[in-house]
Amino acid sequence: DAGVTQSPTHLIKTRGQHVTLRCSPISGHKSVSWYQQVLGQGPQFIFQYYEKEERGRGNFPDRFSARQFPNYSSELNVNALLLGDSALYLCASSSIVHNTGELFFGEGSRLTVL
Amino acid sequence: AQSVTQPDIHITVSEGASLELRCNYSYGATPYLFWYVQSPGQGLQLLLKYFSGDTLVQGIKGFEAEFKRSQSSFNLRKPSVHWSDAAEYFCAVVPSPGFQKLVFGTGTRLLVSP
Numbered sequence: 488d489a490g491v492t493q494s495p496t497h498l499i500k501t502r503g504q505h506v507t508l509r510c511s512p513i514s515g516h517k518s519v520s521w522y523q524q525v526l527g528q529g530p531q532f533i534f535q536y537y538e539k540e541e542r543g544r545g546n547f548p549d550r551f552s553a554r555q556f557p558n559y560s561s562e563l564n565v566n567a568l569l570l571g572d573s574a575l576y577l578c579a580s581s582s583i584v585h586n587t588g589e590l591f592f593g594e595g596s597r598l599t600v601l
Numbered sequence: 602a603q604s605v606t607q608p609d610i611h612i613t614v615s616e617g618a619s620l621e622l623r624c625n626y627s628y629g630a631t632p633y634l635f636w637y638v639q640s641p642g643q644g645l646q647l648l649l650k651y652f653s654g655d656t657l658v659q660g661i662k663g664f665e666a667e668f669k670r671s672q673s674s675f676n677l678r679k680p681s682v683h684w685s686d687a688a689e690y691f692c693a694v695v696p697s698p699g700f701q702k703l704v705f706g707t708g709t710r711l712l713v714s715p
Binding site: 490527530535542577581592593 | 605637642643644645646647650691693701702703704705706707708
């Protein structure tokens, strides 16, 4: 079975541009979460979606947005990129909305902002 | 402030030696506790988790962790380290069960010497 897949794996953008990152959860998983991992730090929670509804949002500016599609895949959008947005963006899926279980992570999309 | 602390940024262990990675949390109630491992170029993989009950938890790859309420700690251990264990290890908590948000520590990088 395929795990969580993310695309693109690497991308380079310049300040002010916007970026769209994509995630396909494990088949049957209806919950998708997004995390930002800056070099040298642990992942930080950005969003959680379940059944196409936003269920949680971390402490990130409105430049960050996301959505979940009927097939449970998800997109993370970041507008007006800043140098500080350079990070590994991780997507995770799970089969239940409440985190009493396991999150399955993808390998991430590494974003470099120049 | 609520936080997860991993006091060791780097640890070097000889192959075959025992390992203990430290994790402390500061939350009022006992949160759900997790250890994840991240190998270069790969996503996060769950090693083990603690919700309640037996305070010694067994995980994959021969890892175990012990929850100590009095010390607010959840240390990860392995009796004999293999070269393939070299990776970054993250302690994480769900501070509010019912809301899917993982709070990660800053990670400990494990180096294994021959």
